[in-house]
Amino acid sequence: GLEAGYTQLASGLAASLDEGTWISTGYLVAEIVVIPLTGYLGNVFGIRRYLIVNAILFVCFSMLCGTATNLTEMILYRVGQGFTGGVMIPTALTIVSVKLPPDRRAMGMALFGITATLGPALGPTIGGWITDNLGWPYIFYINFIPGCLLVAMIWYGMDPEPMKLGRLKEGDWIGIACMAIGLGSLEVVLEEGERKDWFGSPTIVDLAVVAAIFIPLFIAIELWRKRPFIDLRLLHDRTLAASCFIGLALGLALYGSIYTIPVYLGQIQGYDATQIGIVVMWIGLPQLLVFPFVPLLMKFIDARLLLAFGLAVFAASNFMNIHMTHDTAEPQLRLSMLVRAAGQPFVITIISQMATASVAAKDAAGASSLFNVMRNLGGSMGIALLQTFTTWQEHFHFDVISQRLTEDNPLLQERLGQMAQQFQGDAPSPGDAMSMALAQIQILVRREAYVMAYSDCFYIMGAAMVLALIAVCFLRKTSGRHAAAG
Numbered sequence: 001g002l003e004a005g006y007t008q009l010a011s012g013l014a015a016s017l018d019e020g021t022w023i024s025t026g027y028l029v030a031e032i033v034v035i036p037l038t039g040y041l042g043n044v045f046g047i048r049r050y051l052i053v054n055a056i057l058f059v060c061f062s063m064l065c066g067t068a069t070n071l072t073e074m075i076l077y078r079v080g081q082g083f084t085g086g087v088m089i090p091t092a093l094t095i096v097s098v099k100l101p102p103d104r105r106a107m108g109m110a111l112f113g114i115t116a117t118l119g120p121a122l123g124p125t126i127g128g129w130i131t132d133n134l135g136w137p138y139i140f141y142i143n144f145i146p147g148c149l150l151v152a153m154i155w156y157g158m159d160p161e162p163m164k165l166g167r168l169k170e171g172d173w174i175g176i177a178c179m180a181i182g183l184g185s186l187e188v189v190l191e192e193g194e195r196k197d198w199f200g201s202p203t204i205v206d207l208a209v210v211a212a213i214f215i216p217l218f219i220a221i222e223l224w225r226k227r228p229f230i231d232l233r234l235l236h237d238r239t240l241a242a243s244c245f246i247g248l249a250l251g252l253a254l255y256g257s258i259y260t261i262p263v264y265l266g267q268i269q270g271y272d273a274t275q276i277g278i279v280v281m282w283i284g285l286p287q288l289l290v291f292p293f294v295p296l297l298m299k300f301i302d303a304r305l306l307l308a309f310g311l312a313v314f315a316a317s318n319f320m321n322i323h324m325t326h327d328t329a330e331p332q333l334r335l336s337m338l339v340r341a342a343g344q345p346f347v348i349t350i351i352s353q354m355a356t357a358s359v360a361a362k363d364a365a366g367a368s369s370l371f372n373v374m375r376n377l378g379g380s381m382g383i384a385l386l387q388t389f390t391t392w393q394e395h396f397h398f399d400v401i402s403q404r405l406t407e408d409n410p411l412l413q414e415r416l417g418q419m420a421q422q423f424q425g426d427a428p429s430p431g432d433a434m435s436m437a438l439a440q441i442q443i444l445v446r447r448e449a450y451v452m453a454y455s456d457c458f459y460i461m462g463a464a465m466v467l468a469l470i471a472v473c474f475l476r477k478t479s480g481r482h483a484a485a486g
Contacts, residue, residue, distance in 0.1 A: 023071075024191070029082065029184045029188060031082040031085065031376065033086075033179070033183055034084075035086050035087075036369045037230075038087050038091050039230065039365030040167075043164060043167065044165065045163050046160060046161035048158040048159065049160065050091070052155060055151045055154065058088075058143070059143060059144060059147035059148065061080035062140045062141070065077040065140040066138070090368045091365075172221070172222070172228050175222050178214045178215075178217045178218035179215075181214045182211050185211040185214070186207075187380055188207050189207050189384075194391065219232060230366055230369055231366045232370075234370065237359060238475075239474075240358060240367055240370070241474070242471045242472070242475050243475070244370055246307075246311075246468040246471050249465060251375040252464045254344075256383060256386050259382075262280065264324075264451075268328075279337075283337045283340055283344075284341070285341075286341035287341045287345050290341065290346075294345055294346055294349045298350070303350050303354065306346050307350040308469055309346055310345070311465050311468050313342055313343025314340055317340035318340075318459070318461045319458070321455065322455050324454060324458075326451050352371070358476060382464075389453075397448070416437045419437035420433040422437075423440075
């Protein structure tokens with residue numbers, strides 16, 4: 001729900017919107033750095049102990065975020081949130097893949113999928129309401145009760161494991177450092193590139209060079225070491241490799257649509273945070289009716305077919321929005337969001353399970369980390385791509401429309417005359433009224449160009465789902481019952 005109160009949050013910290021972007025970027029950089037480490041650190045400290053400590057720290061950092069008085073404090077606390085919150089998702093997948101009995105893993109993945117869906121669906125609505133009625137600090141304070149419940153549930157539901165501190169001496173610290181520097185730099189480039197004019201900014205250029213050096217170095221080190229902290233050799237398994245590619249495309253479409261729809265509604269339709277949240281709920285809440293059927297169907301139908309169905313429906317929901325007009329609002333978007341809600345549970349539940357189903361239990365944590373890194377990178381790259389693509393396409397469509405609005409266009413002249421008459425009461429002269437009419441025409445043309453650009457974004461997301469659909473062919477065939485058992 002942070003995005004819903006983003007403007008108020010930046011204003012409350014006396015920061016510009018451009019400076020305030022580091023509130024999100026700091027969290028994402030820390031999160032993408034810690035995700036690959038979760039398997040290794042969970043093994044060293046024990047999953048139960050590791051989760052409890054990080055859950056407590058996450059709650060503490062959330063409370064500190066609510067007390068921040070300036071931008072520096074907020075970014076520091078958000079980085080702490082990212083380092084501790086980033087542990088949750090890959091560890092949850094590992095627990096479902098390893099700790100649950102085989103006959104319950106499909107249902108575990110379905111429940112995990114529900115939580116992964118409800119967050120983005122309810123977050124903007126709850127965040128918008130909290131910001132409008134209580135103030136932005138309560139966006140962070142709301143984490144206190146769920147965080148305490150999480151700690152209690154982990155304490156009660158998981159068995160303690162012995163620590164293996166000796167593995168710290170054997171740690172691949174050079175590889176970890178290269179990974180942190182490389183992925184951290186790449187994340188900043190992706191998140192800040194559009195706002196800083198990409199390679200027109202020396203900072204972006206420097207960070208891109210750093211990422212280009214340290215990421216290949218990290219890959220080389222991990223492939224060379226006998227005991228790497230994250231085993232990239234697992235990608236030799238074609239099912240895991242295909243799952244990671246699908247995760248990359250899923251991240252692009254999943255996070256991309258969560259970015260595109262609110263921005264479109266805010267910019268073109270003038271929706272406020274609460275209204276946007278209500279619209280986004282049409283994606284999340286209907287999925288609660290679909291998720292329970294996924295494990296049941298997996299007992300009788302090849303998981304690959306169900307995954308292909310989900311990807312095809314997800315793609316179709318995006319293609320339904322490629323011909324939007326400036327009148328497209330919540331009523332017109334509702335059907336496409338319901339279609340997406342029908343397909344997304346099949347994708348999230350099945351691909352999250354298949355990413356770890358084909359590897360040995362001892363490698364499940366590494367496979368889960370790889371999959372989640374790819375999905376998060378897909379989300380970051382997707383949002384960065386769509387931000388840039390929207391700007392490019394808006395310029396393109398604006399130029400195309402402008403070229404057709406020539407002086408000898410009778411419809412344009414008629415429209416200008418009508419608008420100039422409307423402005424005559426506010427303009428000191430007929431010439432000024434005509435200038436006001438031309439400025440209004442320019443605003444309308446730019447609005448139409450943006451609508452077309454957002455339509456093109458949905459085309460890109462649909463195409464990503466089609467590519468993911470092709471990757472399903474590389475997944476190993478499993479019978480329905482084996483798929484449901486993981």
